[in-house]
Amino acid sequence: MYKIKLIPDNTHIPFLKVRMIAFAISALLILGSIGMFFSAGVNKGIDFEGGILIEVGMPKAPDVADMRGKLGDLGLGQVALQTFGSDSDILIRVQRQEGDAKAQEAAVDKVKVQLAKDYGDGVSYRRVEFVGPTVSAELVQTAIEAVGAAVLAMLVYIWLRFEWHYSVGAIMALVHDVILTIGMFAVTRIEFNLASVAAILTIVGYSINDTVVVYDRIRENFRRYKKMDVKVLIDLSINETLSRTTMTSFTTLLALIALYIFGGEVIRGFSTAMIFGIVVGTYSSIFIAAPLLLLFGLSHRSAEDDGFKSAEAESGEKG
Amino acid sequence: MNSFPTWKIIVVALVCAFGVIYTLPNFVSRATLDKLPEWVPSEQINLGLDLQGGSHLLLQVDTKAVVSKMLESMVDATRDNLRESGDNVGYRNLTHDATKVSFTLRNPADADKARERLSSLSTRMSNGQLSAAIHIGDDGEVTITPSEAAIDARISAAVDQSIEIVRRRVDETGVNEPAIQRQGRDRILVQLPGVGDPDRIKRLLGETAQLTFHLVDLNASAAPGARVPPGSKRLPSIHKGGPDYIVKNRVMVSGENLEDAQATFQQGQPVVSIRFDGLGGKQFGRATTDNVGKPFAIVLDDKVVSAPRINEPILSGSAVISGGFDVKGAQDLALLLRAGALPAPLNILEERSVGPDLGADSIAAGKIAGVIGVVAVAVFMVATYGLFGVFADIALAMNIFLIMSVLSVLGATLTLPGIAGIVLTIGMAVDANVLIFERIREEVRVGKSPFNAIQSGFARAFTTIIDANVTTGIAALILFVMGSGPVKGFAVTLFIGIISSMFTAIMLSRMLISFWMERKRPKTLEL
Numbered sequence: 001m002y003k004i005k006l007i008p009d010n011t012h013i014p015f016l017k018v019r020m021i022a023f024a025i026s027a028l029l030i031l032g033s034i035g036m037f038f039s040a041g042v043n044k045g046i047d048f049e050g051g052i053l054i055e056v057g058m059p060k061a062p063d064v065a066d067m068r069g070k071l072g073d074l075g076l077g078q079v080a081l082q083t084f085g086s087d088s089d090i091l092i093r094v095q096r097q098e099g100d101a102k103a104q105e106a107a108v109d110k111v112k113v114q115l116a117k118d119y120g121d122g123v124s125y126r127r128v129e130f131v132g133p134t135v136s137a138e139l140v141q142t143a144i145e146a147v148g149a150a151v152l153a154m155l156v157y158i159w160l161r162f163e164w165h166y167s168v169g170a171i172m173a174l175v176h177d178v179i180l181t182i183g184m185f186a187v188t189r190i191e192f193n194l195a196s197v198a199a200i201l202t203i204v205g206y207s208i209n210d211t212v213v214v215y216d217r218i219r220e221n222f223r224r225y226k227k228m229d230v231k232v233l234i235d236l237s238i239n240e241t242l243s244r245t246t247m248t249s250f251t252t253l254l255a256l257i258a259l260y261i262f263g264g265e266v267i268r269g270f271s272t273a274m275i276f277g278i279v280v281g282t283y284s285s286i287f288i289a290a291p292l293l294l295l296f297g298l299s300h301r302s303a304e305d306d307g308f309k310s311a312e313a314e315s316g317e318k319g
Numbered sequence: 320m321n322s323f324p325t326w327k328i329i330v331v332a333l334v335c336a337f338g339v340i341y342t343l344p345n346f347v348s349r350a351t352l353d354k355l356p357e358w359v360p361s362e363q364i365n366l367g368l369d370l371q372g373g374s375h376l377l378l379q380v381d382t383k384a385v386v387s388k389m390l391e392s393m394v395d396a397t398r399d400n401l402r403e404s405g406d407n408v409g410y411r412n413l414t415h416d417a418t419k420v421s422f423t424l425r426n427p428a429d430a431d432k433a434r435e436r437l438s439s440l441s442t443r444m445s446n447g448q449l450s451a452a453i454h455i456g457d458d459g460e461v462t463i464t465p466s467e468a469a470i471d472a473r474i475s476a477a478v479d480q481s482i483e484i485v486r487r488r489v490d491e492t493g494v495n496e497p498a499i500q501r502q503g504r505d506r507i508l509v510q511l512p513g514v515g516d517p518d519r520i521k522r523l524l525g526e527t528a529q530l531t532f533h534l535v536d537l538n539a540s541a542a543p544g545a546r547v548p549p550g551s552k553r554l555p556s557i558h559k560g561g562p563d564y565i566v567k568n569r570v571m572v573s574g575e576n577l578e579d580a581q582a583t584f585q586q587g588q589p590v591v592s593i594r595f596d597g598l599g600g601k602q603f604g605r606a607t608t609d610n611v612g613k614p615f616a617i618v619l620d621d622k623v624v625s626a627p628r629i630n631e632p633i634l635s636g637s638a639v640i641s642g643g644f645d646v647k648g649a650q651d652l653a654l655l656l657r658a659g660a661l662p663a664p665l666n667i668l669e670e671r672s673v674g675p676d677l678g679a680d681s682i683a684a685g686k687i688a689g690v691i692g693v694v695a696v697a698v699f700m701v702a703t704y705g706l707f708g709v710f711a712d713i714a715l716a717m718n719i720f721l722i723m724s725v726l727s728v729l730g731a732t733l734t735l736p737g738i739a740g741i742v743l744t745i746g747m748a749v750d751a752n753v754l755i756f757e758r759i760r761e762e763v764r765v766g767k768s769p770f771n772a773i774q775s776g777f778a779r780a781f782t783t784i785i786d787a788n789v790t791t792g793i794a795a796l797i798l799f800v801m802g803s804g805p806v807k808g809f810a811v812t813l814f815i816g817i818i819s820s821m822f823t824a825i826m827l828s829r830m831l832i833s834f835w836m837e838r839k840r841p842k843t844l845e846l
Contacts, residue, residue: 205794255746
């Protein structure tokens, strides 16, 4: 029976040879992402910015420019319109209104009245959301705390299970993935909302997962090949786990691509971020996380100091 | 290995049976489920508001108003206590600011007497603290400052009472299974399934609906700018452009003493007929008896609805509020009066309403994405690992059953991000199997026998699987703890998915492989 193999058996790709190039590329991308984040910023959704979001189903595809003009003249400040999924489905975003929640409600009513005047009764309100300033500020706070707490928790876990080299390497790879993902949001202008934070946290989990598998193998090989050169050993470990790394990324991507194509418009930003994150996470665990160990000076000596932590893995050897 | 332990087989079988049995109700209509006997599992997955359509409102109790009201009533109590028949304690400038009540004794020598009279304002609370600090200076300056704890207790009580009133109002509108709960110190989360356009409910929640009856001050002029005598206040009309009224501060009867309110018609006009309880009826009877011929102002939230003339004493305990309502206005007012007044105004901090079409579209899209994702992953696994891929696919299918069943049993809420979580889990679920299979492949390559290769493949992959999943699990847990609403739903499915994928890979697929090994006893492994 013929079987697909994403990666041939027994590869000997010298990943470490290109580590400086990979570091350079990543450094550049990170700088670019940070630059984009501070210059253009991310396209914050109402969750974080406060404001109003209305999704309307129009009886037929409307003239968006005309609609934008009319709603823009209501004196509500910035009003952004975009088609959402289909031409007759319009997403209206109105900037946060000065004043309290009542001001926001009043703005929603103004939009509704205007739409009723221009398009009659056929307008269906698929979604109406408004987030006041206190809530959005809290959501920003919680989101930052959540990502920070997740990174910290992982750092501690890996530090407990491995050595500090691995812990720091994994976190750097992780931060790399998070920064690039945020950069992706800044570049693509995909709305950054609560679902995006969920995506980032999932990427955090996934990226660590991928890195841990490679690290696990490096640790194992340190015990198995006592005399092997560290560079050769790391390369060997990456190659040995390469098949698994690509397989898992591929199946996850298959599911995410299905979600991207068929999952509907509301979830598309989420699936885009996830797809990007999986690709970046896979790249970083191979090209960044593993080579970082070399940079940190992981050696046979430091690996042996880790004796008690690997006792558990040792028992797996009997087979 | 040849003999997979019996107890493990039993555990796997039980878990799988659980998964299938508790997933099935989701494919049966609610009506059919209700007809089945009690012992048949009938829990279905709850759909979040974003999937079934509905409205989510986050309300905040206006705590400033609560505190201000608390201070106002302290001012009243102070006045009552100082003014005792025949033995008045003289004072002036009795007022309050945002934090305390203050006044000045006319005669500083009255300090002790004042302290004694005011002692009822500062009681010992359950935590041993005094509810207010009373300070009397040598110059007769008196301040009464309620303690933090007393204010907190008052706010907490106000929020509890608001929740009760909100519940009654929402129930009156006939919404099915609304969820109303407290959030944090002063917030109330209202979830209204099936309500795509919550305008009416928002309007109803926006009214405090404090109904009071006052005498109109006939000695004062209501002309704009005219002086308002002490003991009276100027109130606007509820109708736009209507005249102002000067009414006496004293509340003759209040809405607290209402027993019922209904919208009816009187001479073709929509009106609200009200009926007082025993005490209210007596108060109303006395007020109307003593003031025949005078106008009686009906005040709702500090606006005058109308001020009809009292033609004769009303002793029946019933009355009619007319005031140029339309039918809907009369119905809403009746509803508000029946449900009772809010202790303080509510502000809407956040609203998320999803119409039923969008919810249905999301479910449909999620289903399609899920099915296609599963099929793609399943086909790919077989294409890569052959027969072992089939084992992994069985584990994957069981995985989905387990997620669905746990969601059903926990009564967890499935949201759109939750569906994304399931689809994502599908992709990641095969990871544990991939780790194992790749390990077995390696063992085969170094020349181990099929039996040994499988044995050590599982053993060696085990720690990796644990480490890898614990980290993702940490992310899911943090999302669950810190996330809100839909994000929480995502975390739940992700977390359940991690646990069930570990179980299915380590137990179920291993069992399948070991059964297969026993039957076929293969000489080589096709993997």
